[in-house]
Amino acid sequence: MYENLVVSADWLADHLDDVRVVDVRDAWEFDGIGHVPGAVSIPFDSFRSDVGDEGMLPGTAVWTDLMNEAGIDEDDTIVAYDDTHGVFAARFLVTAELYGHRDLHLLNGDFSAWSREHEVEREAREFPESEYAVRDPEHSPLVGYEYVLDAVDRVADADAAGDGAGDDVVIVDTREPEEYAESHVPGAVQLDWLELVDDDSRGLKPRAELESILADRGITPDKEVVLYCNTARRISHTYVVLRQLGYEHVAFYEGSLTEWQERGGPVEREA
Structure with a gap:
């Protein structure tokens, strides 16, 4: 992919x-x-x-x-x-x-x-029905509640050490700053997915700019990146961007904050 x-x-x-x-x-x-x-x-x-x-x-x-x-x-x-x-x-x-x-x-x-x-088309074309075969993915980025809970502990341990020891994972909240301030997974960094989009072209910002934005948040290719939002839509875009940039260790928490709060996961809030 x-x-x-x-x-x-x-x-x-x-x-x-x-x-x-x-x-x-x-x-x-x-x-x-x-x-x-x-x-x-x-x-x-x-x-x-x-x-x-x-x-x-x-x-x-x-x-x-x-x-x-x-x-x-x-x-x-x-x-x-x-x-x-x-x-x-x-x-x-x-x-x-x-x-x-x-x-x-x-x-x-x-x-x-x-x-x-380019020209657009208004009439829908007809294609013969296929016989699609679902397969196991070559690699599944999906992770669940317990996995993210463990990542929270790993981030907390790294913060407590104070010297970066064990700081090999970053949890990323891809929602808007206001949503993040209201409630987020402990230790998560905030990165609105739209920060990676160029307003004029509506596409991705240049690679160097993307890498700078991510590095400023501590989201670097040497770390495992755990993504979440509310219902897995916004993290999909960030996931694609990271994979395009060559990030190999990207975890996709599909349940996101919706499941996290339903299961009583700990949250942080900002004034």
Whole structure:
């Protein structure tokens, strides 16, 4: 998944005949505003689990049905996009990775990056139904409550040592500063996922700037990075960015703060 993970609109234009493009915007946007030629519509709400379990995986049966209806095979090259800086498309890609899909890419700069320079299509194309086979992922970044609880202890031990000893893990809260101040996992550093996005292009900031922002928070490639938000949407984007930058040890706490608080996990607050 990680080679050339984030691709430009020009790259997509050059490879359009060789990839399957997935549009995760609402269906009315796909039809009314237009879409990348040859794209299939798989709206964000269709690959999330039911109410009461927001943000979690949809289940093998649901995922298989979605892929079959879209005519996507498990070995297809997929490029996903949305109109929200890539955060919803990133969640699609992480979901696909967890169901064993391996050739995955995010369109940098979302749909606007395409529509500014390339033609759009308004009629949906028909693709023959596929027989998608879910596989075990080559690597699963998913971690659970107990894993994060242990990471909290590791951060606390490193802080108590005072000399950086054992400081090999960083917990990252990808929500807005106000949310972080209200309640966060103890020892977590705050990094709003939008800090990694360029306002003008709607895509990622230049690599050097990304690395500087991350280093300022102590989020460096030599550490294990444990990501959380509220319902696993925002961490999906940060996860994709970190993997694009070559971070190898990235943990994805899908339950995030929703599960953490439901299970009585400790929290910190800021005045």
